[in-house]
Amino acid sequence: KGNKPVMISTWNHGFGANAAGWEILGEGGTALDAVEAGVRVPEADPNERSVGYGGLPDREGKVTLDACIMNHAYECGAVAFLQDIKHPISVARLVMEKTPHAMIVGKGAKQFALANGFKEENLLTEKSEADWKEWLKKSEYKPVINIENHDTIGALALDAEGNLAGACTTSGAAYKMHGRVGDSPLIGAGLFVDGEIGGACATGLGEAVIRTAGSAMVVEQMRNGKSPAEACEIVVKRIIKTHKNKLEDLQVGFLALNKDGEYGGYSIRSGFNFAVVDNTDKGNRMEDAPFKME
Numbered sequence: 001k002g003n004k005p006v007m008i009s010t011w012n013h014g015f016g017a018n019a020a021g022w023e024i025l026g027e028g029g030t031a032l033d034a035v036e037a038g039v040r041v042p043e044a045d046p047n048e049r050s051v052g053y054g055g056l057p058d059r060e061g062k063v064t065l066d067a068c069i070m071n072h073a074y075e076c077g078a079v080a081f082l083q084d085i086k087h088p089i090s091v092a093r094l095v096m097e098k099t100p101h102a103m104i105v106g107k108g109a110k111q112f113a114l115a116n117g118f119k120e121e122n123l124l125t126e127k128s129e130a131d132w133k134e135w136l137k138k139s140e141y142k143p144v145i146n147i148e149n150h151d152t153i154g155a156l157a158l159d160a161e162g163n164l165a166g167a168c169t170t171s172g173a174a175y176k177m178h179g180r181v182g183d184s185p186l187i188g189a190g191l192f193v194d195g196e197i198g199g200a201c202a203t204g205l206g207e208a209v210i211r212t213a214g215s216a217m218v219v220e221q222m223r224n225g226k227s228p229a230e231a232c233e234i235v236v237k238r239i240i241k242t243h244k245n246k247l248e249d250l251q252v253g254f255l256a257l258n259k260d261g262e263y264g265g266y267s268i269r270s271g272f273n274f275a276v277v278d279n280t281d282k283g284n285r286m287e288d289a290p291f292k293m294e
């Protein structure tokens with residue numbers, strides 16, 4: 001019963017993520033494997049300037065990555081402020097599976113990755129370095145609203161067994177302070193999965209999502225009977241209300257997926273879209289999230 005398997009992923013880069021995830025889900029594989037394989041696609045793509053390899057650096061020219069992963073059984077792993085490792089999501093999964101911890105950061109996370117066979121790689125591409133040098137001329141930090149359609153990738157999946165999982169990975173806000181960590185690696189903020197209810201993930205300005213415990217709140221709304229779309233809308237409207245004097249540069253979007261395979265999204269502003277793939281004849285496709293303002 002219900003729509004399964006199904007996978008949803010943020011933004012245009014969600015399309016490639018879903019395609020990779022579906023190779024696993026369509027063969028009866030697990031939601032956890034699907035979301036990991038899915039988000040590894042934009043992590044490895046140098047043309048995705050907000051995730052993994054090719055991501056825009058911080059003010060000091062360093063690419064620092066945040067990621068987390070969570071399964072249906074309240075198991076989770078996260079890394080933050082990780083440098084020189086191309087696939088933070090897979091390091092996050094190892095934190096979940098091989099350590100007694102939920103999150104490791106910075107140097108320790110890199111050491112852990114290297115000890116587990118990950119390679120040290122320079123993630124700053126020529127293009128991202130050139131953009132950073134251009135930015136340095138004025139060094140004006142201003143969060144940029146996502147009109148260019150690229151940001152964090154968040155993915156949620158429900159597998160044939162009925163198990164949920166989610167993954168979230170990002171290079172974070174471009175030209176952020178060195179050491180800044182956003183919402184994306186924080187369980188409850190950038191991602192939350194409750195195996196009995198559903199999962200949610202966030203994209204946009206991490207600080208606003210952290211302040212409002214975003215993804216956990218979306219899941220809690222679903223627990224209280226709201227549909228995934230309604231749950232996302234309620235929490236986005238709460239963020240609008242709590243940021244009413246600071247809305248100008250604010251974009252936040254949520255996606256949610258419940259145990260029945262129903263899904264939805266909502267964002268503060270227009271432009272947020274996501275990819276959906278399921279067993280219907282519609283296949284892998286893009287949908288626009290409803291929003292509150294232009």
Ligand code: SD4
Pocket residue numbers: 143144151152170171172173174181182183184202203204205206207
């Ligand atoms: C973050 N949600 O680190 C991520 C991506 C981002 O502007 O930077 N958006 O806040």
